[in-house]
Amino acid sequence: MSKRILLSSPHMGGNEQKYINDAFEQNWIAPLGENVTEFEKTVREYVQVDHSLALGSGTFAIHLALIECGVTEGDIVFCSSLTFCATSNPILYQNAKPVFIDSDNDTWNMSPYALRKALEKYDELGKLPKAVLVVNLYGQSAKMDEIKALCEKFNVKLIEDAAESLGSEYKGRKSGSFGDYGIFSFNGNKIITTSGGGMLVSNNKENVEHALFLSTQARDQAVHYQHSELGYNYRLSNISAGIGRGQMEVLEDRVDRRREIFDTYYKELDHIDGINFQPELSNTKSNRWLTALTIDSEQVGIESSELIRQLQENNIEARPVWKPMHLQPLYEEYDYIAENNDNAKALFENGVCLPSGSNMTDEELNTVISTIKSIIGNK
Numbered sequence: 231m232s233k234r235i236l237l238s239s240p241h242m243g244g245n246e247q248k249y250i251n252d253a254f255e256q257n258w259i260a261p262l263g264e265n266v267t268e269f270e271k272t273v274r275e276y277v278q279v280d281h282s283l284a285l286g287s288g289t290f291a292i293h294l295a296l297i298e299c300g301v302t303e304g305d306i307v308f309c310s311s312l313t314f315c316a317t318s319n320p321i322l323y324q325n326a327k328p329v330f331i332d333s334d335n336d337t338w339n340m341s342p343y344a345l346r347k348a349l350e351k352y353d354e355l356g357k358l359p360k361a362v363l364v365v366n367l368y369g370q371s372a373k374m375d376e377i378k379a380l381c382e383k384f385n386v387k388l389i390e391d392a393a394e395s396l397g398s399e400y401k402g403r404k405s406g407s408f409g410d411y412g413i414f415s416f417n418g419n420k421i422i423t424t425s426g427g428g429m430l431v432s433n434n435k436e437n438v439e440h441a442l443f444l445s446t447q448a449r450d451q452a453v454h455y456q457h458s459e460l461g462y463n464y465r466l467s468n469i470s471a472g473i474g475r476g477q478m479e480v481l482e483d484r485v486d487r488r489r490e491i492f493d494t495y496y497k498e499l500d501h502i503d504g505i506n507f508q509p510e511l512s513n514t515k516s517n518r519w520l521t522a523l524t525i526d527s528e529q530v531g532i533e534s535s536e537l538i539r540q541l542q543e544n545n546i547e548a549r550p551v552w553k554p555m556h557l558q559p560l561y562e563e564y565d566y567i568a569e570n571n572d573n574a575k576a577l578f579e580n581g582v583c584l585p586s587g588s589n590m591t592d593e594e595l596n597t598v599i600s601t602i603k604s605i606i607g608n609k
């Protein structure tokens with residue numbers, strides 16, 4: 231059988247090994263060192279944010295962003311529902327309460343209309359959230375102007391989960407630079423990887439310094455080990471950061487290739503009635519981390535789940551769109567503010583993510599396309 235075609239797998243650039251070797255030669259294996267410092271600098275200069283903190287995961291970065299927003303027990307945090315659980319789980323780490331917000335169909339991300347409804351509702355209850363946590367799904371930026379304006383109006387902090395959107399742009403500015411805090415992930419399947427890692431970015435010097443303090447076990451200024459605050463062991467290792475340095479050198483190439491893959495799928499499949507690709511909002515540039523589309527089963531003659539199953543049989547890894555958090559058993563008890571219809575639910579039920587790795591060959595891409603055409607044609 232032919233080699234399995236994966237959804238998104240690590241794609242090294244070439245210099246990663248060199249930076250790792252540097253760390254070995256300097257015996258800077260752990261924990262910090264030049265790779266960490268340089269990796270942080272490269273990322274913050276790239277996204278044009280003043281401060282950056284390299285961490286062991288994107289999840290850690292979200293957790294620290296919530297802490298820096300002052301989120302504690304019983305507080306409310308508004309959060310995109312259509313996302314991966316890593317976005318919302320840290321809200322529960324803080325014993326705070328998520329309120330999930332629906333997507334709009336233009337971006338698949340947080341609907342400003344639903345956000346306004348939620349802010350008005352919770353304002354009336356006298357329980358405004360401590361933060362709004364907005365996700366840029368599959369690389370497409372949310373409607374940042376509208377979302378920022380609402381956060382400013384209600385005086386609520388904004389955290390941008392840009393785990394999937396490093397390299398994307400919104401009105402000429404880099405994704406991840408819009409909130410009070412931005413976070414990135416360098417997990418193995420993301421657009422670039424450190425084998426596992428994340429970053430917190432912000433223009434707020436004091437809070438990033440405090441996040442650094444918390445991420446290294448909150449050690450007070452004392453020779454003996456003294457602690458007044460609850461800390462964490464959340465820093466990125468100097469070895470992983472070496473991989474990140476090499477990966478940042480090829481980020482633009484990775485974005486170009488992912489966009490090319492998207493464009494090819496689009497050209498070959500968009501004319502089919504009932505197939506609709508995730509849109510790209512005008513004035514934005516998605517990194518197209520994953521090519522995602524929806525299938526109208528009546529028009530196309532096949533359910534999205536059946537298409538995924540048949541691709542699987544052909545050794546092609548396709549996935550459903552994230553299952554929204556408001557439909558997860560873990561989050562059953564929490565409030566959800568839909569637009570009018572439940573868009574997030576419909577996107578989940580009809581959505582498919584196609585193999586999109588930047589190291590995919592043209593031949594593999596053509597195999598996926600012809601397999602989809604033959605599955606659909608057989609209906």
Ligand SMILES: *Cc1c(COP(=O)(O)O)cnc(C)c1O
Pocket residue numbers: 286287288289290313314316317365391393394414415416417427428
């Ligand atoms: C991957 C991802 C994260 C977190 O990433 P880790 O580095 O795996 O902790 C957060 N949010 C979204 C939307 C993601 O896709």
